[in-house]
């Protein structure tokens with residue numbers, strides 16, 4: 001199992017982000033609440049040292065709310081402010097807007113005092129692909145200016161979007177890193193649809209997903225697909241799901257391709273319930 005996806009547009013986007021950094025006062029990092037560590041790009045630590053950084057745990061509506069609470073505590077222990085959010089919920093995005101405006105106001109006043117000028121405060125929104133950066137900006141700005149889509153690699157260029165007369169946010173393309181060398185991380189990125197589907201072996205990914213599910217949330221699988229022997233291997237559980245749901249080819253052969261697409265899509269769309277894949281380190 002070896003997943004790597006670092007197309008040319010990401011290398012270009014990384015250069016573009018580095019160049020835009022000097023224009024930016026605040027960095028808003030969007031992570032996936034279901035995988036708060038796997039969705040952290042290790043390249044960002046070097047890129048954004050010395051910048052005020054706020055972490056948003058997006059897609060909180062798809063994650064287990066009690067584990068999200070544990071994550072907020074864990075981040076706080078690391079000295080990082082982490083805010084759970086559903087970018088499609090106006091109440092949540094209004095709350096995020098208030099947090100951003102409060103931080104921006106502090107910058108604005110400090111610059112006014114120091115330099116006597118009223119400067120536009122700029123925030124850069126960064127994160128891995130498909131985590132919801134553009135949806136976050138649209139929600140916070142209250143306009144649908146940034147293009148969003150249910151697949152990674154939608155945003156291809158930078159785009160400034162006004163939030164108020166003195167605050168602007170920069171939408172950026174999702175960035176992965178050149179070498180995904182940790183299997184667990186790669187799989188978490190694949191499960192959450194961060195990696196382009198066309199390059200994945202979906203049957204293999206679904207097998208690993210069910211291997212994890214049978215230990216961590218077997219009830220969610222049974223509730224969705226019916227009674228299954230969760231002692232079996234991931235592949236065999238997938239076969240069982242196909243048979244239960246009638247996803248079979250001629251002669252009753254389980255259609256594993258169809259089954260794996262359904263299972264992964266059900267997880268991604270929250271149809272298996274609110275499931276978090278990573279717990280905070282002890």
Ligand SMILES: Nc1nc2c(ncn2[C@@H]2O[C@H](COP(=O)(O)OP(=O)(O)OP(=O)(O)O)[C@@H](O)[C@H]2O)c(=O)[nH]1
Nearest residue numbers: 059087130131132133134135148149153154155174
């Ligand atoms: N359930 C849920 N879906 C969300 C949330 N935020 C974004 N989405 C959906 O996730 C998908 C990706 O959102 P985008 O805003 O396009 O993601 P992005 O990070 O800009 O993606 P790239 O530009 O490809 O890097 C879209 O289908 C959004 O509707 C959220 O908080 N909850």
Ligand SMILES: [Mg+2]
Nearest residue numbers: 133134154155
């Ligand atoms: Mg985008």
